[in-house]
Amino acid sequence: MTSTSALPKQPDIGRADIWQQIVTDASGKEVEMAATYSYMWLADEVGHMGLGILLSFATITLARLLMHAPPDALTPQIIGFLVASAIVAGWEWNSYRASFKAAQGSQFPLQTGLLRRDALVATFYMALGAAIGLALHQSWMVSVPAILLMIALAFAVAFPWVREKIIWQKAGLPYLSRMADLGSAVMPDRQAEELWAIVEAPPPVGTRGTPRHVLVAGHVGSGRTRLAASLGTEHAFRGRSVRYMAFSELVELARAGDLETDGPAPGPVNIGYWRWSEAQVLIIDDIGPFLGDLPGQDTEQALADLLHRRLEPVKTAIGARDTIWLVSASDRDPHHHLENQAVALAGFLAAQIPPLAILLSRAAPATLRPAA
Secondary structure (H helix, E strand, C coil): CHHHHCCCCCCCCCCHHHHHHHHHHHHCCCCEEECCHHHHHHHHHHHHHHHHHHHHHHHHHHHHHCCCCCCCCCCHHHHHHHHHHHHHHHHHHHHHHHHHHCCCCCCCCCHHHHHHHHHHHHHHHHHHHHHHHEEEEEEEEHHHHHHHHHHHHHHHHHHHHHHHHHHHHHHCCCCCCCCCHHHHCCCHHHHHHHHHHHHHHCCCCCEEECCCEEEEEEECCCHHHHHHHHHHHHHHHHCEEEEEEEEHHHHHHHHCCCCCCCCCCCCCCCCCCCCCCCCEEEEEEEHHHHHHCCCCCCHHHHHHHHHHHHHHHHHHCCCCCCEEEEEEEECCCCCHHHHHHHHHHHHHHHCCCCCCEEECCCCCCCCCCCCC
């Protein structure tokens, strides 16, 4: 029976948490602390507002010159604001179309809804900057309350987006990558469909839901880490708690029976990763070097022995959530090798559903030969 302290939980991030992250990002020194994605997003949008202000000043000035209007004429100011807003909207529309076109032919669908929202919010902040530029042309009695109102609006729109970035950065993923970025022929189409079905289905929460497990094998350079980062990104952008960690880190925690439920959250203080025992999705990397040190040719038994020797104290907690395991591919009969490992993993986790075993398609690297 899994302890209630080791059950997967959905992200619980309220307005106070978002404000705290914003204050931390604004007051911290990013050159001295771990860079946060929430900070980069906020900096991007402030930059978008600045671009909008500059663009509106340029278009208002141009409109006034073309119309031979005095500096305080309202008509060229409104025309300049509208032109600036149209320019930024067109720019983001082209960026959206370019991203959509780049994803054509991928084995995995592009989240066009999220991408469209990204383009819309960037357009909103640049247009808001253009509106501030327009307000700055008015008297202070008009411009000051108008600008304060627009700043308040900017914060109101930012809250759900900062929450999304917090959820992603707390996963500890190496980088942001979407499944649609992986391209074509990454794996057999049937496996791609099964993998996408796992992404689309909600992972367990508490005792509700059946955990699914994925075993990804590939040679060096086959894209295992990129696939793992993409899976984590897709889950996080759906509002799920994800934790990415190395096998060695999980082994050390297992040895101490540490579920990370006590003390401060793991990772950088300005981020605080999801505790692995509370994450809905657990991604485990760098298992290959441990397997390579084990003697014998029985790959199923080798992985089974490794898991039982290293992770036995926490196996029930691990098996209570969706997991993704990254292993090396065998040079000889890699498909059979992977099938055996999937059997071993299912036995260790007492999985109700057999793990999805994926062998990435890229060929094995050339073997180095000793000099004659």
